[in-house]
Amino acid sequence: MNISDPIQNLKGVNSKITKQLEHLNVRTIRDLLFNFPRRYDDFSVITKIKNAKIGETCTISGIILSIENTRAFRKRMTITSATISDGERTIKAIWYNQPFLIKNIHKDQAINIAGKVGFQQKSLVMQNPAYEVFNFEKDTTHTGRLVPVYAETRGITSRWIRLLVKNALPFSSQVEDILPKEIKEKRRLINAKEAIEKIHFPKNRSEQAEAKKRISYEELFLIQLVILNAKKQLESLGAPAIKPDIEFTKKILKTLPFELTDAQKKALWQVFKDVEKGYPMNRLVEGDVGSGKTLVALLSAANAAKNGWQSAFMAPTEILAIQHFYEAVKVLGDFNLNIALLTASAQKVYEPELKEIYSPKKNEIIKMINSKKADIVIGTHSLIQDKVGFKKLGLVILDEQHRFGVDQRAALIRGSASVPHLLSMTATPIPRTLAMTAYGDLDISLIDEMPKNRKKIITKVVPSEKRKDAYAFIESEVKKDRQVFVVCPKIENKDDADLTDRQFNTQEIKAVKDEYEKLSKKIFPHLRVAMLHGKMKPKEKEKIMKEFKGKEHDILVSTSVVEVGVDVPNATIMMIEGAERFGLAQMHQFRGRVGRGEHQSYCFLFSESPSEVSLERLKIMEKCESGFELAEYDLKLRGPGDFFGKNQSGIPDIAMEALINPRLISEAQEDAKEILEKDPSLSKYPKIFDRISKMRKEVHFE
Ligand code: ADP
Ligand code: MG
Numbered sequence: 001m002n003i004s005d006p007i008q009n010l011k012g013v014n015s016k017i018t019k020q021l022e023h024l025n026v027r028t029i030r031d032l033l034f035n036f037p038r039r040y041d042d043f044s045v046i047t048k049i050k051n052a053k054i055g056e057t058c059t060i061s062g063i064i065l066s067i068e069n070t071r072a073f074r075k076r077m078t079i080t081s082a083t084i085s086d087g088e089r090t091i092k093a094i095w096y097n098q099p100f101l102i103k104n105i106h107k108d109q110a111i112n113i114a115g116k117v118g119f120q121q122k123s124l125v126m127q128n129p130a131y132e133v134f135n136f137e138k139d140t141t142h143t144g145r146l147v148p149v150y151a152e153t154r155g156i157t158s159r160w161i162r163l164l165v166k167n168a169l170p171f172s173s174q175v176e177d178i179l180p181k182e183i184k185e186k187r188r189l190i191n192a193k194e195a196i197e198k199i200h201f202p203k204n205r206s207e208q209a210e211a212k213k214r215i216s217y218e219e220l221f222l223i224q225l226v227i228l229n230a231k232k233q234l235e236s237l238g239a240p241a242i243k244p245d246i247e248f249t250k251k252i253l254k255t256l257p258f259e260l261t262d263a264q265k266k267a268l269w270q271v272f273k274d275v276e277k278g279y280p281m282n283r284l285v286e287g288d289v290g291s292g293k294t295l296v297a298l299l300s301a302a303n304a305a306k307n308g309w310q311s312a313f314m315a316p317t318e319i320l321a322i323q324h325f326y327e328a329v330k331v332l333g334d335f336n337l338n339i340a341l342l343t344a345s346a347q348k349v350y351e352p353e354l355k356e357i358y359s360p361k362k363n364e365i366i367k368m369i370n371s372k373k374a375d376i377v378i379g380t381h382s383l384i385q386d387k388v389g390f391k392k393l394g395l396v397i398l399d400e401q402h403r404f405g406v407d408q409r410a411a412l413i414r415g416s417a418s419v420p421h422l423l424s425m426t427a428t429p430i431p432r433t434l435a436m437t438a439y440g441d442l443d444i445s446l447i448d449e450m451p452k453n454r455k456k457i458i459t460k461v462v463p464s465e466k467r468k469d470a471y472a473f474i475e476s477e478v479k480k481d482r483q484v485f486v487v488c489p490k491i492e493n494k495d496d497a498d499l500t501d502r503q504f505n506t507q508e509i510k511a512v513k514d515e516y517e518k519l520s521k522k523i524f525p526h527l528r529v530a531m532l533h534g535k536m537k538p539k540e541k542e543k544i545m546k547e548f549k550g551k552e553h554d555i556l557v558s559t560s561v562v563e564v565g566v567d568v569p570n571a572t573i574m575m576i577e578g579a580e581r582f583g584l585a586q587m588h589q590f591r592g593r594v595g596r597g598e599h600q601s602y603c604f605l606f607s608e609s610p611s612e613v614s615l616e617r618l619k620i621m622e623k624c625e626s627g628f629e630l631a632e633y634d635l636k637l638r639g640p641g642d643f644f645g646k647n648q649s650g651i652p653d654i655a656m657e658a659l660i661n662p663r664l665i666s667e668a669q670e671d672a673k674e675i676l677e678k679d680p681s682l683s684k685y686p687k688i689f690d691r692i693s694k695m696r697k698e699v700h701f702e
Pocket of ligand 2: 294
């Protein structure tokens with residue numbers, strides 16, 4: 001028998017169990033061995049009954065003096081109760097609705113029970129304890145140790161899985177150990193076989209830690225190899241060498257009513273250095289909303305244009321694309337550049353000679369792009385449609401880059417003759433550990449400094465009893481002529497992961513509509529309330545956004561998706577509904593929508609009866625102003641799932657956890673570099689080569 005055999009070949013697995021295991025993605029014996037425990041029950045303390053303390057968890061060994069089923073008719077359940085003696089004292093075990101137990105365990109048998117000790121009717125008792133018939137020759141499985149607890153599915157409990165894993169453990173010797181011996185010695189890592197055994201049945205916490213370290217190290221090491229390989233491949237490609245035109249850039253800067261911040265200057269300089277080289281830049285500019293990333297991007301595009309190269313600037317939404325277009329015209333309008341906007345429903349061209357914006361047909365714009373008449377093209381996904389083929393694409397700018405998939409990037413590149421430079425921008429702060437792994441193939445420029453004129457935003461978590469006061473305050477602000485954003489989360493749904501995009505949108509839109517109804521009819525009937533959501537036509541959205549900017553509405557209710565990046569300096573209040581459902585870093589981005597003008601701004605977080613934990617989490621927002629710190633909190637409190645979308649990345653849970661271990665990441669990175677230096681094609685490590693080839697296909701962080 002072989003580790004790759006189908007699971008039904010394993011002892012104890014019938015066709016019913018095979019089906020159930022399939023729900024856990026377990027199809028082969030290997031899958032079962034790599035289905036790691038979610039957590040462990042610590043039943044390792046074995047005590048005499050006389051030493052058992054009420055409230056503590058332990059294992060007790062004894063003989064069953066009596067066992068019987070009784071029926072509690074009113075509650076319609078069967079109660080199995082047993083009295084167990086260890087020779088000195090007795091303890092009671094009680095199980096609910098497991099009448100079959102008396103077939104498995106009976107009077108005079110030696111048994112272990114494990115669980116929390118309680119006290120009931122003058123007797124020590126364990127409710128629903130784990131149990132196993134005692135056998136001197138065998139290790140315990142369910143009691144008397146750290147007991148693995150697995151993800152369960154209907155009809156198959158952890159208890160079942162434990163037994164199956166025990167049957168499968170002999171196959172762990174067939175697990176390929178891909179790590180070179182030197183690395184294992186240097187990093188004190190155990191063998192693969194040992195790691196598999198110990199992750200399931202560790203003797204103690206330190207064995208469990210050893211196993212976890214080994215398994216996560218392997219994942220991190222492979223991730224680093226994939227990243228380093230991707231970087232190397234990129235460097236082997238040719239890209240236009242774009243010379244920085246400093247004089248030209250200075251001329252543009254002189255026309256701005258402000259100076260660049262030091263962080264902006266540094267980021268721009270890093271971009272200039274990158275595009276000068278003959279291979280493609282892959283840089284991420286990361287900075288809070290309003291930190292001036294767009295300007296850095298526009299100056300980069302202008303520099304490319306001056307060198308004769310076109311830029312494609314892709315925004316995640318039409319509204320943002322339009323905003324960027326006007327910003328581009330404002331900043332670059334006097335410098336003889338042809339600027340175009342192409343989205344599903346909006347087409348505009350800025351003609352530098354006439355200094356005029358006009359709206360040509362879509363086909364005409366595409367012609368301008370394909371003939372290189374357009375220097376800077378701003379748009380949405382429309383830029384990757386079939387007919388668009390940039391003649392001389394030198395630079396691709398992606399706003400909020402992780403909204404674009406790998407394929408879409410590839411499609412943009414496909415149109416052009418050479419590989420363009422890539423500049424991504426994001427307001428999502430990326431924790432350091434993720435920067436080294438998930439985003440490791442990107443060079444990162446941090447804009448960690450805000451333009452000088454920005455004011456601190458006052459943030460408050462609003463309990464339900466203070467909601468009225470908050471509404472009154474909002475009203476008083478509106479009376480002062482200020483405006484308000486309201487962001488709603490989608491309605492909670494247990495099966496979110498299974499929702500199609502359309503269903504997902506529908507839910508979010510319902511939440512927005514409800515909120516809109518409530519605010520416009522009940523709370524602020526005399527104020528002007530507008531709403532914005534993903535299902536509206538782009539034209540409608542644009543119209544509403546324009547009206548809001550032009551102060552025709554006091555309050556704008558919207559979904560989180562539509563909201564990102566839109567600039568309304570007169571808005572001073574950001575109100576977030578269902579705040580407990582958002583990540584801290586995400587709320588920080590919403591908060592960045594206000595505080596852009598001269599007035600004091602506020603951010604109110606509404607949460608109906610939040611748990612203590614989530615209230616504490618929300619309170620962090622009141623004190624913390626740094627997106628990076630907030631992102632680190634998110635990572636700690638919610639795990640890396642927030643950054644990638646759960647179950648989307650193809651990374652095993654255990655490696656996900658390792659993504660917050662900076663030391664292990666550094667070590668893996670160091671080792672990966674070393675091995676690639678010695679053997680760039682990994683010809684001496686065919687097993688590693690296979691694994692990273694597979695990984696490249698499976699793992700994606702977008
Ligand atoms: P981001 O894209 O990072 O969210 P933007 O580039 O949209 O930020 O900048 C927000 C606003 O700040 C824009 O109106 C922009 O013109 C302005 N701005 C950019 N850089 C500076 C600066 N150094 N000083 C003052 N204002 C700036
Ligand atoms: Mg922006």
